Amino acid sequence: MRTTLTIDDRIAKALKDAAHRSGKSYKQVVNETLRAGLSANQSMDETKPYRLKPVSMGDVAPGYNLKKALELAEHLEDYEHSNKMRYENRPPYRSHRDT
16 A cells, blocks of 8 residues: 655654665565564553452551551651650761871
8 A cells, every 4th residue: 555654854864774774675674574563552452450459468567556547647747756856866886096
């Protein structure tokens, strides 16, 4: 079948380069490339959708009730804040070479 296509300059150059390197005609390289693209597209349509299998992460630590999410979040924020303060207020490390 004969048809007219408008191809981006970069794609046309890549196709011409591929034809030159392979020793095939431009027409043959264009047809092979289109065929490969169409078959790759079909195989993507046939792939199975990704399914995530749930995994148990264990029980909740004693003393926490997940129904009280705000209380848990507050506790975690307080813990992070105290750790941050502990490391920010620590004097800088000095080796014996600094003295």
